[in-house]
Amino acid sequence: MASKVDSREKILQTASRLFQLQGYHATGLNQIIKESGSPKGSLYHYFPNGKEELAIEAVKYTSHYIESKLKEFMNSVADPVKAIQSFILDTANQFDHPEKIEGIPVGLLASETSLLSEPLREICVQSFKKWEDIIANKLIENGFKDNEAYKLGMLINAMIEGGIMLSITNQDKTPLLTISETIPKLITKKG
Amino acid sequence: MASKVDSREKILQTASRLFQLQGYHATGLNQIIKESGSPKGSLYHYFPNGKEELAIEAVKYTSHYIESKLKEFMNSVADPVKAIQSFILDTANQFDHPEKIEGIPVGLLASETSLLSEPLREICVQSFKKWEDIIANKLIENGFKDNEAYKLGMLINAMIEGGIMLSITNQDKTPLLTISETIPKLITKKG
Numbered sequence: 001m002a003s004k005v006d007s008r009e010k011i012l013q014t015a016s017r018l019f020q021l022q023g024y025h026a027t028g029l030n031q032i033i034k035e036s037g038s039p040k041g042s043l044y045h046y047f048p049n050g051k052e053e054l055a056i057e058a059v060k061y062t063s064h065y066i067e068s069k070l071k072e073f074m075n076s077v078a079d080p081v082k083a084i085q086s087f088i089l090d091t092a093n094q095f096d097h098p099e100k101i102e103g104i105p106v107g108l109l110a111s112e113t114s115l116l117s118e119p120l121r122e123i124c125v126q127s128f129k130k131w132e133d134i135i136a137n138k139l140i141e142n143g144f145k146d147n148e149a150y151k152l153g154m155l156i157n158a159m160i161e162g163g164i165m166l167s168i169t170n171q172d173k174t175p176l177l178t179i180s181e182t183i184p185k186l187i188t189k190k191g
Numbered sequence: 192m193a194s195k196v197d198s199r200e201k202i203l204q205t206a207s208r209l210f211q212l213q214g215y216h217a218t219g220l221n222q223i224i225k226e227s228g229s230p231k232g233s234l235y236h237y238f239p240n241g242k243e244e245l246a247i248e249a250v251k252y253t254s255h256y257i258e259s260k261l262k263e264f265m266n267s268v269a270d271p272v273k274a275i276q277s278f279i280l281d282t283a284n285q286f287d288h289p290e291k292i293e294g295i296p297v298g299l300l301a302s303e304t305s306l307l308s309e310p311l312r313e314i315c316v317q318s319f320k321k322w323e324d325i326i327a328n329k330l331i332e333n334g335f336k337d338n339e340a341y342k343l344g345m346l347i348n349a350m351i352e353g354g355i356m357l358s359i360t361n362q363d364k365t366p367l368l369t370i371s372e373t374i375p376k377l378i379t380k381k382g
Contacts, residue, residue, distance in 0.1 A: 023303040025216030107353075108302040110360040112214040124360050151369050154357070155350075158366050162298075162353025166345070169301040169315050175349050178342050185376055 008046045010036045016058040016065075019109050021168075024055055024120075055113070056123050059106050063127035066105055070131055074138040081187050083138060085180045088160060092176035095167050104168075105131070107161040132157045143189060152186065199237045201227045207249040207256075211295050212359075214303050215246055215311075246304070247314050250297050254318035257296060261322055265329040272378050274329060275347060276371045282351065283367035286358050295359075296322070298352040323348045334380060343377065 014036035018027040029051060033040050047054040073087040074080075094104065110124035132153035139149035159179045166175035205227035209218040220242060224231050238245040264278040265271075285295065301315035323344035330340035350370045357366035 021306060023214060023216065025214065026303065026307060107356050108299070111299045111356045112217065112303060114360045114362070115212060116217060121360060121362075128357060128360065151372075154366055155369050155373055158353035158357050158370060159346075159350050160353070161356050162349035162351070165298050165302045165352050165356070166319065166349050169305045169312060169319065171305070171312075175345055178346050179349060181342075182346055182377065185379075186373065188376075 007038055007042050011038050011043055011046060011054075012058055012061045015054050016062045019055055019058050020062065020104050020106060021108075023108050023112050024051075025112065029054070052117055052120065055109065055117075055120055059109060059120065059123045059127060062106055063123075063130060066127075067130055067134065070134045074134060078142075080138045080142050081184050084135065084156060084187070085183050088163075088176055088180040088183070091160065091164065092167065092173040092180065095171075095173040095176070104164050105157075105161055107165060128157055139187070155186065156183070198229055198233050202229050202234055202237060202245075203249055203252045206245050207253045210246055210249050210300050211253065211297060212299075214299050215242075216303065220245075243308055243311065246300065246308075246311055250300060250311065250314045250318060253297055254314075254321060257318075258321055258325065261325045265325060269333075271329045271333050272375050275326065275378070276374050279351060279354070279367055279371040279374070282355065283358065283364040283371065286362075286364040286367070295355050296348075296352055298356060319348055330378070346377065347374070 011032060015027070015032045018032060018035065029043060032054070033043055043054070047057065069090075070087060073090065074083045076086065077083050091104065106124055106127055110121070110128075114121040114124065132150065134153075135156050136146075136149040136153035139152055140146060144152070159182075160176075163176040163179040167173050202223060206218070206223045209223060209226070220234060223245070224234055234245070238248065260281075261278060264281070265274045267277065268274050282295065297315055297318055301312070301319075304311040305315065306312075323341065325344075326347055327337075327340040327344035330343055331337060335343070350373075351367075354367040354370040358364050
């Protein structure tokens, strides 16, 4: 029997996956209710303000998930090149089983809603910033200057988002694998 | 007085811009009719099969536009690093006047529709491939091996798409500028 916490979590999990894969507009509340197996009433109970509120919470949910995953990968090995590569490979491997994808970043939702909903845009900006900072901190720990580390964080985030977009469109993980191969060229200490 | 060719072109121009900025689902045929200043009848005359057909033609239209622009930049200077950087800077500068954006690639439309419409997905895949090949050919002309050149073409396309996505979301062209700065690190001949 699902507890109240489980029920909210289940709705968010389903909503996050559908928003990321199909986008904001193509995802209806009825589909979220159906695929999460939750009663209609609980969606409106937990998210009384409807779809925009649910999307904001779904971005927060995905963002936390990606943050923990990123931190885990950054802590798994001392070398920042290897840590970043293993995160990208893990993201790429999700494309082997597209029906199980649950940790792809929020790029589609972000681009689709950035001109339409200011609160959604802001939460996407914050999520991107958090991921970039996690990568930047790993580089700073390894002797990179702040300025250079934050630039690389943004760059690597842009590459991953673009690589996910191409991998989804091409239905093939090669773009993400190519990006992973490139990381050693980018992360080189000067001097 | 608009000729028949102008009228079809105007509809495609407007549709391309709206699909790229707002996405497929958020863009309605009525908005395209209104913003293009075309009579309703001419949209249905030129695109009798409706929105999906119009979106496919809009992707082709954008794709040709980007192809000519890319070729122009690749031919403008011998050094491939400078040529690619000037294309990225030109894309970035569009974000100074978002209301005038007309040449951003098809990433949003591609990610939003890749799971929903196979014909749309295929035309996006073909467009990406054409742009990647133009970049790759510039590198091959400059002595890069085919394999390395095609990898770099895909990588640079992924970076540009990701950079556009972040620049749209952040409402700031810094991600694209950072990508441009990185190009010299990526394009280095071996040996």
